[in-house]
Amino acid sequence: MAFHLEFSCTNNIAEYEGCAIGLEMALSVGVEKIKVFGDSSVVICQTQGKWKTRDEKLKPYQVHLEHMAKCFKEISFKYLPRDSNRFVDALATLASMVECDPQDKIRPSLVEKRTGPAYEELVNLLTKDGRPWYSPMVDYIKERKYPEYFTEGKRRHL
Structure with missing residues (x-):
């Protein structure tokens, strides 16, 4: 599944959105225990409580992730530096190189548009x-x- 953010946001907000969307998707299929790996030190360290959120725009995201984390029986957040993402990068590269025969039946990817921040969706949960x-x-x-x-x-x- 892919998401397109149709609102202006900083890199950190985009990272928080990605984390929130991933947690929403895990909850939607009934996941109870999850390990979240991320290469955004801001999102991971703030969510772990190691860093305090000073940016007013990020505070609602941190509260939202804390609220979502309570929906899991077990959850952990681990920071992975970007240079440790070689496996993920390799998978993305391989996926982009796949050639498909026009006769093959391929399930389409759903690209959902987000027009506002994830934490605003709390009203419609x-x-x-x-x-x-x-x-x-x-x-x-x-x-x-x-x-x-x-x-x-x-x-x-x-």
Whole structure:
């Protein structure tokens, strides 16, 4: 899954967005224990509590990540310097080099657009029945059932 941020942000905000999106995706599939590895010393060290967040624009992100971390039974954050990311870089390079036959059926990548910061989404975290926003997706994957209040359009979208 890929995301496109359609709002102006600093590099640090983009790093926080990436972390928040990754945690949202893990929660959406029912992950209970997770190890988060990141090459942003700001995000990792602030989330670990080693560094204090002084930038006012980053404080809501830190609060948001702390709130999301409570949704996991077990979570840890580990800083990996950028020069330790050779494996990830190699995978990205390989993925960009894959050639596909036009006859092959390829599942498309979903690119979601984010028009505002992740922490602003807190308002919409619960569905009409009081469950997390991603519950309809998990229910559909596990049981192939839609919420009763879903319209035909929402069903197709899901």
